[in-house]
Amino acid sequence: MTGSPVPPELYAEVLHFYARQMQALDGGDFAAYAATFTADGTFKHSPALPAAQTRKGIEQALHEFHERFANDPVQRRHYFNHVVLEQQEDGSLRSTAYALVLTTRPGGRPDVGPSCVVNDVIVRESEGLRLKSRAVDHDQELAAVAA
Amino acid sequence: MTGSPVPPELYAEVLHFYARQMQALDGGDFAAYAATFTADGTFKHSPALPAAQTRKGIEQALHEFHERFANDPVQRRHYFNHVVLEQQEDGSLRSTAYALVLTTRPGGRPDVGPSCVVNDVIVRESEGLRLKSRAVDHDQELAAVAA
Amino acid sequence: MTGSPVPPELYAEVLHFYARQMQALDGGDFAAYAATFTADGTFKHSPALPAAQTRKGIEQALHEFHERFANDPVQRRHYFNHVVLEQQEDGSLRSTAYALVLTTRPGGRPDVGPSCVVNDVIVRESEGLRLKSRAVDHDQELAAVAA
Numbered sequence: 001m002t003g004s005p006v007p008p009e010l011y012a013e014v015l016h017f018y019a020r021q022m023q024a025l026d027g028g029d030f031a032a033y034a035a036t037f038t039a040d041g042t043f044k045h046s047p048a049l050p051a052a053q054t055r056k057g058i059e060q061a062l063h064e065f066h067e068r069f070a071n072d073p074v075q076r077r078h079y080f081n082h083v084v085l086e087q088q089e090d091g092s093l094r095s096t097a098y099a100l101v102l103t104t105r106p107g108g109r110p111d112v113g114p115s116c117v118v119n120d121v122i123v124r125e126s127e128g129l130r131l132k133s134r135a136v137d138h139d140q141e142l143a144a145v146a147a
Numbered sequence: 148m149t150g151s152p153v154p155p156e157l158y159a160e161v162l163h164f165y166a167r168q169m170q171a172l173d174g175g176d177f178a179a180y181a182a183t184f185t186a187d188g189t190f191k192h193s194p195a196l197p198a199a200q201t202r203k204g205i206e207q208a209l210h211e212f213h214e215r216f217a218n219d220p221v222q223r224r225h226y227f228n229h230v231v232l233e234q235q236e237d238g239s240l241r242s243t244a245y246a247l248v249l250t251t252r253p254g255g256r257p258d259v260g261p262s263c264v265v266n267d268v269i270v271r272e273s274e275g276l277r278l279k280s281r282a283v284d285h286d287q288e289l290a291a292v293a294a
Numbered sequence: 295m296t297g298s299p300v301p302p303e304l305y306a307e308v309l310h311f312y313a314r315q316m317q318a319l320d321g322g323d324f325a326a327y328a329a330t331f332t333a334d335g336t337f338k339h340s341p342a343l344p345a346a347q348t349r350k351g352i353e354q355a356l357h358e359f360h361e362r363f364a365n366d367p368v369q370r371r372h373y374f375n376h377v378v379l380e381q382q383e384d385g386s387l388r389s390t391a392y393a394l395v396l397t398t399r400p401g402g403r404p405d406v407g408p409s410c411v412v413n414d415v416i417v418r419e420s421e422g423l424r425l426k427s428r429a430v431d432h433d434q435e436l437a438a439v440a441a
Contacts, residue, residue, distance in 0.1 A: 008306035012155035015162075015309075019229035023243065075286040077245055077262055079228045081373045082313035096317065098371055100396065100404070102247065102262050104286035109260035110247070113403035115371055115396050139369040139398035159302035162309075166376035170390065222433040224392055224409055226375045249394065249409050251433035256407035257394070 006085040006093070014085060014095065014122065017129045022078045028066070034059040037131045038123060044135040051135070077102045077110075080118070088121075092132060095120040099136070115139040153232040153240070161232060161242065161269065164276045169225045175213070181206040184278045185270060191282040198282070224249045224257075227265070235268075239279060242267040246283070262286040300379045300387070308379060308389065308416065311423045316372045322360070328353040331425045332417060338429040345429070371396045371404075374412070382415075386426060389414040393430070409433040 017036070024032035034055040037043065043058045044051040045065070052061035081098040088094055097118045102110040116139065121132040164183070171179035181202040184190065190205045191198040192212070199208035228245040235241055244265045249257040263286065268279040311330070318326035328349040331337065337352045338345040339359070346355035375392040382388055391412045396404040410433065415426040 006310070008159070008303040008310070009155040011306045011310050012158045012162075012302070015306075016153070016155070016158050016230075016232070019231045019244075022229050023231055023245075075262070075289050077228075077247075077286070079226070079245065079247065079373070081228075081371075081375075082316050083310075084313045084317055085310070097313075098317075098373065100371075100373065102259075104260070104262050104289075107287050109258075110262045110286070111403075112259055112396075112406055113398070115369070115398050115404045139371070139404070140401050142369050142398075155306070156302040159305045163300070163302070163305050163377075163379070166378045166391075169376050170378055170392075222409070222436050224375075224394075224433070226373070226392065226394065228375075249406075251407070251409050251436075254434050256405075257409040257433065259406055 006087055010093075011083075011085060014093070014129065015083060017122075018080050018083065018097070021131075022080065025062075026075070026077050030059045030062040030066075033062065036129075037134075038125065041131055042133045042135075043131075044133075046136060046138065047141060051133075073106060075104045077104075085122075091123070093120075093122040095122055113140075117142075153234055157240075158230075158232060161230060161240070161276065164269075165227055165230065165244070168278075169227065172209075173222070173224050177206045177209040177213075178202075180209065183276075184281075185272065188278055189280045189282075190278075191280075193283060193285065194288060198280075220253060222251045224251075232269075238270070240267075240269040242269055260287075264289075300381055304387075305377075305379060308377060308387070308423065311416075312374050312377065312391070315425075316374065319356075320369070320371050324353045324356040324360075325349075327356065330423075331428075332419065335425055336427045336429075337425075338427075340430060340432065341435060345427075367400060369398045371398075379416075385417070387414075387416040389416055407434075411436075 021033060021036045037055055037058055040054060041058065042051040042053050052058045079100040079102065083095060083097040086094040099116040099118045101114055101116065102112060104110045117137045119135045119137065122129055123132050168180060168183045184202055184205055187201060188205065189198040189200050199205045226247045226249065230242060230244040233241040246263040246265045248261055249259060251257045264284045266282045266284065269276055270279050315327060315330045331349055331352055334348060335352065336345040336347050346352045373394045373396065377389060377391040380388040393410040393412045395408055395410065396406060398404045411431045413429045413431065416423055417426050
């Protein structure tokens with residue numbers, strides 16, 4: 001919490017960026033999600049898994065993950081909260097946000113969890129904000145470390 | 148996700164508009180909620196129900212819905228997330244947002260769900276932002292369609 | 295909902311303030327959380343408890359609360375939503391926001407609740423925004439009053 005302050009306009013822009021990005025992911029548009037990363041972007045979906053790299057690699061990793069649910073139709077929603085931004089010396093933004101996964105099956109109530117923390121590095125490219133990297137921590141593992 | 152970009156000031160204004168609107172709804176102030184619509188506004192609370200129309204009609208539909216809970220006091224909260232705005236050619240804003248319903252009964256923990264998506268058309272009137280229409284989709288039905 | 299309107303830049307600034315504050319609290323940095331209050335700030339964590347006063351008092355109250363969990367490691371997350379701001383005549387801001395507590399234990403899914411409402415008075419000091427007071431209401435008690 002010691003980085004230089006971030007203008008409120010940029011804060012609102014990042015919230016909107018996340019909104020579009022996560023609606024694309026939850027809507028199954030993996031190409032659009034991958035396009036929110038830089039060309040060399042990395043996406044570490046879970047501490048236990050290797051990071052996916054490049055837009056093509058990220059898109060493919062998401063397709064593989066969702067093939068597991070081919071016979072189990074679900075609507076997944078990622079709720080974000082408490083986005084904290086830090087301006088870094090190289091011009092990039094460090095972003096830390098809460099992310100809660102909700103999963104609804106036909107006719108049912110949402111299952112809640114896992115509760116996660118998203119660690120992003122955001123850069124501005126000519127087309128707009130892009131993720132240079134995203135690494136996701138899971139609370140059920142953090143709590144285990146603390147135990 | 149192809150509309151013209153929306154200024155961050157407008158994005159923050161819409162978030163604040165939603166905050167006031169939904170605190171009014173959850174606080175049982177249905178007249179205040181209805182007043183956030185245009186005079187000819189429409190509110191489609193569920194895909195299975197006809198849309199309520201005009202502020203009077205919206206207020207009445209909400210009273211009828213809540214009469215069901217007359218002997219079952221609950222505190223309902225609508226959590227919004229990932230608001231995506233698109234500027235439309237006619238000057239209105241198209242807004243798509245996640246909405247999660249939480250319901251607490253005396254002494255209890257909140258029930259979670261349903262998980263919804265809110266589809267709004269927002270216009271600016273002299274008094275401020277107003278909803279021209281709101282239509283709510285429910286994930287438990289979307290997942291059923293996908294199945 | 296009748297206060298004078300709040301500029302969208304201030305709205306985004308308050309959201310960011312809350313994000314840093316609550317990540318500090320959930321991260322166990324009680325000194326950083328207490329530092330988001332004014333020197334004479336008050337924190338009423340629950341209607342049934344007396345308010346903690348001053349930064350030292352707030353920090354100590356949080357340590358005492360968390361000692362209960364010394365043998366029960368948990369990762370707690372406070373999700374905020376629908377922040378409503380009102381400019382007050384004395385220059386302070388009145389803020390009302392939803393707050394949902396999520397608690398994750400090692401290897402488990404998050405427990406959901408309680409669902410709360412946070413009532414803050416925010417002032418601007420030379421170092422930035424600070425809470426003059428925070429009082430938290432709990433929905434399971436509000437619903438009981440309504441019953």
